[in-house]
Amino acid sequence: MSRELKARLLNELESIVLIDPHTHINPHSAASKTLADILGYHYYTELAHSAGLARAQIEEPDLAPKEKVRRLVEWLKPLENTIQSSWLLEMCREFFDFDSDRLTPANWEGLYESASAKMAAHNWEEQVLDKSRLEKVFLTNDFDDRLAGFDTSRYVPCLRTDDLVFNLARPAVRQRLAKATGIEAGSAAWLTTAVGRLFEHFTARGARACAISLPPDFEPQSVPAEAVDPILKAIDAGREPSADESRTLARFVFWTLAEHCLEYHLPFDLMIGVNRRVYENGVFQGQDLFDQRTSLVQYRRLFNAFPQVTFPISVLAQTSNQELVSHSWIFPNVVTNGHWWYSNIPAYIELDCRSRLQAVPATKQIGYYSDMYKLEFALPKFRMYRRILASVLAEDFVIARNWSESRALELGQMVLRGNVERIFGLAG
Amino acid sequence: MSRELKARLLNELESIVLIDPHTHINPHSAASKTLADILGYHYYTELAHSAGLARAQIEEPDLAPKEKVRRLVEWLKPLENTIQSSWLLEMCREFFDFDSDRLTPANWEGLYESASAKMAAHNWEEQVLDKSRLEKVFLTNDFDDRLAGFDTSRYVPCLRTDDLVFNLARPAVRQRLAKATGIEAGSAAWLTTAVGRLFEHFTARGARACAISLPPDFEPQSVPAEAVDPILKAIDAGREPSADESRTLARFVFWTLAEHCLEYHLPFDLMIGVNRRVYENGVFQGQDLFDQRTSLVQYRRLFNAFPQVTFPISVLAQTSNQELVSHSWIFPNVVTNGHWWYSNIPAYIELDCRSRLQAVPATKQIGYYSDMYKLEFALPKFRMYRRILASVLAEDFVIARNWSESRALELGQMVLRGNVERIFGLAG
């Protein structure tokens, strides 16, 4: 009975048209062109490298896509158990009529060709969006992105701010900022003005969120302009800032971003807990890890200071999930957001999904985002989430609490789609 | 089969008469008088506030109970998914013959009136105790509570000591202590004598535990009287103690309490991990959170120094549960105690209950307490726990280990009731 119930719920959840609130899609090249775009996703390159594939093999300059796929396929066998492999198979079946249950050195080449043929269709992007029931896709835009040449109602801009907060001491970043805003940010006041220009530009082009990823030890607080001016001056004079100065500057820029989120009515997506470049010889995008010793209590000043700004929060460590649940339960402006990266596997999603549905108001939960680089990934990733959601709705609501199936599905709809529309101001 | 088995076990567990080993019941007004007493529980006010209800709306001075309920009911819809909502519905069904599966602006008023009528019965308190199969209820008494005017065999006093340990520098607290004991605690020696008077008073009135909640960074240790005397003198002279001095004083008072627990044979309930007033503009009792970065290893000196004192321990962070399991497995004087506050949701209770039953001696586990402010809450909260306990007994013992149902129920009885009697010395 429980199995049939879950199947019925999943079937209904599958019919919901999605807005994907966080991706790394390039709107000028949203869908894949060859299987190399899919197998080149960092999950596969890093797992294959972890299993033994030399980095040089897949990061060789001018490596042809087909050869890259050939080299990666040789290392898929030890990864078959991973949930990421199951996404790959599901994409191949759904999009490319692949009918084997394994991708191997013996059968990849036919798939490669048939996939290339399908992807060559002039409307491949639309086919993928349709089949995946994807209506809108949030982007991750550099602060100096011109946001031109694509349909911003489909590909929703989002101002990504890691560089501004953590890399402003780099000449290249300051030059990009100057070029984008026409302002040399040599003082706290000018920096604030420059940030304002960015928000103007982004919101004029339909941006619906500001976003940033943060290291485990980051603790935001307000910093007076007077403390920042000498640091900016020293940087302009070519001096490397000290660790203390870097932290002060990061806090200032971060707080300034929050002030502008307030002014421009943008939610501020916080993705908390990543340590960059821990494995220095890892593959591209496969070098980052985390330190579970972090706490959302570090953000108390921010949440108290900006009651009118909504903070959709993702945590990298699964051990941070309860803090996220409790903070969302207490702070009106804190919202749970998806299942990020190393927490994005069924064993953890299940526990996190259950605890959120049991203790956070339904209106304050963004169930899932794909984090994808190519459109084809939304389908298997959201399906993984929908399966878990269907199972939790069945067990914890229909069975344990005697809810009707339609009531459980209303909750599912809100978490999957309704809240994304409302929280990011997309409805109507 | 598994479903029927769980139902049979639950049915038996439901028949066990309870002693609730931790509540905030006011023995002079134990049951609710209107639905406002129930909906005014901080779980509902904080979740409604989190979902959007302005604090002023429900904390308005002289707000009539009925109007308060009306305002809260308007915000129940976004909370319906929470387990706390399920407690509310269960109370309404069980105590007030409510037969809808939702409490809404359209149907609350009839419920309000019929509940008020029921609660007006002269023996409402007895009705609730009977229906909930509650025999005794532990209180949380301020150290200067006179403990008079109520039946201490039903409402068991418990000496709550947060103020003594953490707020002794406040003039009001010292005045209350002086008034309660007749002693001006101007030195370590006098302070110790005053604490002794409190223990005399409380144990003479049937107190069965000393209790305290503690912040994540607290690390108890013995402090010599000589280190405390100058701090008490400075406080008496009106000087604010430094952070270091406050910590020293807190450690001294805490250690003194443990010494008196030893002398007076009282268990010392430790509720570990709360940060107070994190969300400063939160509703009443809805401002506290926690920092998961805490460890029971911080208590090693205490556990080693007082082998004859039993420490029933609650942890606020679910990530602390394994440390609690392991410390209870190793230290004879450490006992697991319930599922506290932010950990008191099924997803976490389930995991914590399983791990405790798998690795802690059965005699060292206090399964559950309600933490309630009004008597009506014992029924739905304990039922939530009994459902989970029935499920764990079914899966991990009857099915996985081939135990008979009666043997599994013996274990359930011990965890639900027997250990409370024995550990707090209530038997006979």
Place this chain on the structure above:
Amino acid sequence: MSRELKARLLNELESIVLIDPHTHINPHSAASKTLADILGYHYYTELAHSAGLARAQIEEPDLAPKEKVRRLVEWLKPLENTIQSSWLLEMCREFFDFDSDRLTPANWEGLYESASAKMAAHNWEEQVLDKSRLEKVFLTNDFDDRLAGFDTSRYVPCLRTDDLVFNLARPAVRQRLAKATGIEAGSAAWLTTAVGRLFEHFTARGARACAISLPPDFEPQSVPAEAVDPILKAIDAGREPSADESRTLARFVFWTLAEHCLEYHLPFDLMIGVNRRVYENGVFQGQDLFDQRTSLVQYRRLFNAFPQVTFPISVLAQTSNQELVSHSWIFPNVVTNGHWWYSNIPAYIELDCRSRLQAVPATKQIGYYSDMYKLEFALPKFRMYRRILASVLAEDFVIARNWSESRALELGQMVLRGNVERIFGLAG
């Protein structure tokens, strides 16, 4: 259906012949001689002590084995719920034809005698190995173990190095090192040479791993010889090293061990997170606990510096498991290793096993080791693990991902046995 599926998978997993990659077996006395060898296992003595048995009762000098068993059996009742008790019953049933479901003061004596009779068989050790389907058993050898007088192809030596890293300041340890190597390690250079001699000796005798347990705050890094020489000189002169000096020395020895693992092609087993002697009056081997505030990020320098050394890693805190999963997914040289000590209970193994199978390459997972002191424990401990593994393979692979049973069993075989052979170089 799911139940039958799990039973079929378990049945197949049970037929796999094992190599146990971490134990504390004494190869000169591998099997038990009386029931006291089994009940004397620290899990039982510490749980009985935790439940109330005085330490002196079981650590009395010259206590006869039978009397020791009698005393322990009196305290088994409160432990019956623990998973450790289920191992005991399973051993008694499987090895000694015990047919009761409880071991009590009323029935232990007959069991004691029949067990003694069985254990007296000249080939008892072989009987146990056969019945447990155990082919090879890794040892935990002191660095000065002569490794003589036993079959090293059955009992595989493993160089345990806690004393070298953390206790080198003790005269007894330096004397043992001098005696074992013929070298007075009075300088960094000589110490390095001495370590080399140990590796030569161990690998010549078939050692397949170097191993160490580490406290939660350990953070390895390279230390120049010049920083170590004065510390060794001071120690030789009889001065107690400071905390800083001890840490520097520990880091130097640890790093030197890693260098020799590289040179001698030995995996380096890291068992991370134990605090020694937390409960000072605990029973033998029942005094250690942990602090969950630890991170694998502390090991980043090590993992980066030794890409050619394989690090099979065990974590003591269950909250560290996700970091272990993520580090194994990113670092090619990091491998998950078993379920250690306080994490070795079904509630935690289940979650950890699922997350590892979902996100770590199949070739990089050592499913389980027994950690046993006597051979009889392999059977119940591995069976506990095999039950969980069968359940996870059934739910997450056969049912959720539509794998064939034989494919799921291939994965199980790799995790249970295949990887142990390959990672420790035992094949062929």
